[in-house]
Amino acid sequence: AQSVSQHNHHVILSEAASLELGCNYSYGGTVNLFWYVQYPGQHLQLLLKYFSGDPLVKGIKGFEAEFIKSKFSFNLRKPSVQWSDTAEYFCAVNAAGNTGKLIFGQGTTLQVKP
Amino acid sequence: DTAVSQTPKYLVTQMGNDKSIKCEQNLGHDTMYWYKQDSKKFLKIMFSYNNKELIINETVPNRFSPKSPDKAHLNLHINSLELGDSAVYFCASSYSGGRANVLTFGAGSRLTVL
Numbered sequence: 239a240q241s242v243s244q245h246n247h248h249v250i251l252s253e254a255a256s257l258e259l260g261c262n263y264s265y266g267g268t269v270n271l272f273w274y275v276q277y278p279g280q281h282l283q284l285l286l287k288y289f290s291g292d293p294l295v296k297g298i299k300g301f302e303a304e305f306i307k308s309k310f311s312f313n314l315r316k317p318s319v320q321w322s323d324t325a326e327y328f329c330a331v332n333a334a335g336n337t338g339k340l341i342f343g344q345g346t347t348l349q350v351k352p
Numbered sequence: 353d354t355a356v357s358q359t360p361k362y363l364v365t366q367m368g369n370d371k372s373i374k375c376e377q378n379l380g381h382d383t384m385y386w387y388k389q390d391s392k393k394f395l396k397i398m399f400s401y402n403n404k405e406l407i408i409n410e411t412v413p414n415r416f417s418p419k420s421p422d423k424a425h426l427n428l429h430i431n432s433l434e435l436g437d438s439a440v441y442f443c444a445s446s447y448s449g450g451r452a453n454v455l456t457f458g459a460g461s462r463l464t465v466l
Contacts, residue, residue, distance in 0.1 A: 340397065340453075
């Protein structure tokens with residue numbers, strides 16, 4: 239069965255600090271990978287996605303993620319966080335060809351101090 | 353215009369009652385989903401419909417009954433509500449014809465069972 243693990247449950251950073259959120263998945267086949275963000279009181283929004291090709295993908299708001307197949311990882315990064323990045327971040331995976339069934343990690347709460 | 357809209361946004365009810373949550377999408381997508389987010393913010397798929405046909409039915413009590421009158425609507429009816437049903441329920445939609453299913457989520461419906 240597929241599963242997704244996010245290592246950091248709660249991260250507290252000061253503005254301008256660099257961010258890296260870990261995500262590992264377990265699945266032996268081809269996968270599609272996603273990061274979603276949930277701002278306080280809002281719905282989930284797609285931050286970025288990886289289907290194939292360049293393993294370094296860039297998303298909105300300066301976020302990027304790197305797919306490392308050998309490590310089954312898809313870590314999220316941002317060089318300099320802002321207070322407005324305070325949110326819940328979810329890594330998700332679905333098996334290629336598996337219609338829409340996203341498996342989510344447990345989420346990471348990011349708190350950015352001004 | 354809201355792409356995926358859910359009603360109601362908040363729902364407070366007593367144990368044993370029956371309630372419904374409605375979802376509509378205006379994105380022209382052919383697949384719709386219900387996800388449940390528990391108190392620890394863990395997201396899990398419940399159901400998925402493609403062109404009004406049920407395609408994903410996870411291990412969900414049969415007190416939960418989804419209904420899709422057309423591909424733009426997916427409603428969730430819950431009978432005999434229990435305390436453990438308290439959660440945020442997210443509707444989502446996607447287009448199955450693309451490279452991979454990228455889900456667009458609604459704002460969520462927070463259900464509180466007293």
